[in-house]
């Protein structure tokens with residue numbers, strides 16, 4: 012019997028490959044080779060589905076070379092690697108992996124906020140380098156988190172998780188800005204007040220970015236926005252590279268126009284703007300906000316569920332462009 016042929020573009024959990032093999036002929040990538048766009052297009056020529064991990068670009072050029080492709084299942088909640096309009100035009104379904112990573116990612120957002128405000132990375136480097144020879148009253152004095160004002164830009168599920176942690180755990184005043192205002196019930200649950208982006212930037216002690224990437228959200232924070240922030244403020248980006256103008260941020264950090272930043276995502280990652288590497292007051296992590304093994308396994312299983320749900324049962328779990336199903 013001819014089974015549907017799918018491609019798994021990166022190395023993933025062996026048990027998830029085994030699940031997929033129960034339903035499909037699977038071409039996998041156990042060596043985790045970083046295939047080029049041309050190689051992926053070539054490999055997809057005879058496939059009906061692809062398991063992507065968020066870094067593989069699927070656009071009109073790729074789709075033109077893959078006449079049998081029906082579904083691209085992303086193991087990530089963000090899907091800016093998909094040109095969804097081109098996929099819809101080609102009648103290819105996109106799916107993502109929401110919900111299963113919400114609390115893990117909110118934990119990380121809060122951890123990065125704490126590490127940045129309290130200068131944990133900077134002080135650890137100092138200690139490891141053998142510079143700690145005596146106590147001084149202002150050594151690595153950072154910013155308080157408890158009782159301060161938390162500003163969240165992008166108040167989806169992860170933003171709400173960070174708001175709850177801030178308000179309920181740390182007694183923070185929470186303000187948020189979002190494309191649309193949330194229901195009063197959710198605002199109440201998160202103890203968060205809606206404000207303009209300008210007011211948020213002017214008043215927050217800690218600004219956390221959780222907004223999805225799109226052309227409209229490109230450089231949500233640039234030189235003009237950084238100039239509005241308090242000189243004592245911290246900026247945390249766990250959203251996507253490109254939401255922040257990294258060159259403008261590096262300049263603001265060098266000039267101490269804001270106190271510090273915590274960045275998990277970068278423009279052009281895995282490359283990092285060289286000026287960010289030379290400022291001490293920034294905590295840099297390699298896009299690991301969702302990285303706990305149980306959560307990564309749940310994300311991989313959800314992408315597999317989408318492939319099985321759609322290609323075997325006609326019912327994907329988390330479709331991004333359900334109009335292609337009709």
Ligand code: DGY
Nearest residue numbers: 065086087088089301
């Ligand atoms: C996501 O799921 O979008 C996170 O950034 C992890 O890749």
